[in-house]
Amino acid sequence: MYKYFPHKRYKHTLEFLEAHISTSKTILDLGVENPFTKIMKERGFKVENTKGEDLDFDTSTIENSEATVVTAFEIFEHLLSPLTVLKSIKADKLIASIPMRLWFSPAYRSKTDIWDRHYHEFEDWQFDWLLEKAGWQIIASKKWTNPTKKIGIRPILRWFTPRYYIVYAERIKNSKD
Numbered sequence: 001m002y003k004y005f006p007h008k009r010y011k012h013t014l015e016f017l018e019a020h021i022s023t024s025k026t027i028l029d030l031g032v033e034n035p036f037t038k039i040m041k042e043r044g045f046k047v048e049n050t051k052g053e054d055l056d057f058d059t060s061t062i063e064n065s066e067a068t069v070v071t072a073f074e075i076f077e078h079l080l081s082p083l084t085v086l087k088s089i090k091a092d093k094l095i096a097s098i099p100m101r102l103w104f105s106p107a108y109r110s111k112t113d114i115w116d117r118h119y120h121e122f123e124d125w126q127f128d129w130l131l132e133k134a135g136w137q138i139i140a141s142k143k144w145t146n147p148t149k150k151i152g153i154r155p156i157l158r159w160f161t162p163r164y165y166i167v168y169a170e171r172i173k174n175s176k177d
Helices: 007-020 035-042 060-064 082-088 124-133 153-158
Strands: 026-029 046-049 069-073 093-099 136-144 164-171
Touching: 007 035, 007 093, 007 136, 007 164, 026 035, 035 046, 060 082, 082 124, 093 124, 124 136, 124 164
Parallel strands: 026 046, 026 069, 069 093
Antiparallel strands: 093 164, 136 164
């Protein structure tokens, strides 16, 4: 399923997660179990995943979860309605990352896998605004690049242009009322 292992992204994601979330917390990770789920478990996190349901239509796993933290690593760009998912979260802590919109590259679209397409490609301010509208306050954030070993203008730009954005957010009290 994975053509390559995203070592840099996983390293930054794990460092950010460990800096903000204790292993004593329970995590609902949006998306099916994946290689990063295994990494989180190996580091002592208690993780359950959603089951592959279309979260645009079915948020029951999220709504019924007793987890104290929700993680969403490169999930929201695939949803038509990430606001609905963000509002359905009962946990009061969220760690979420997105691939950022690159002005020099078109939106990602797999031609063979309909689940592997980006409906949204956010800029950081757009993702911040989405979280705020859904009742979340960003406590910390980080960006990093994703250089490639290819030759060309776009590969050079990837050395300097942030590709990933991750946030730690907490539910604003009374935001679901």
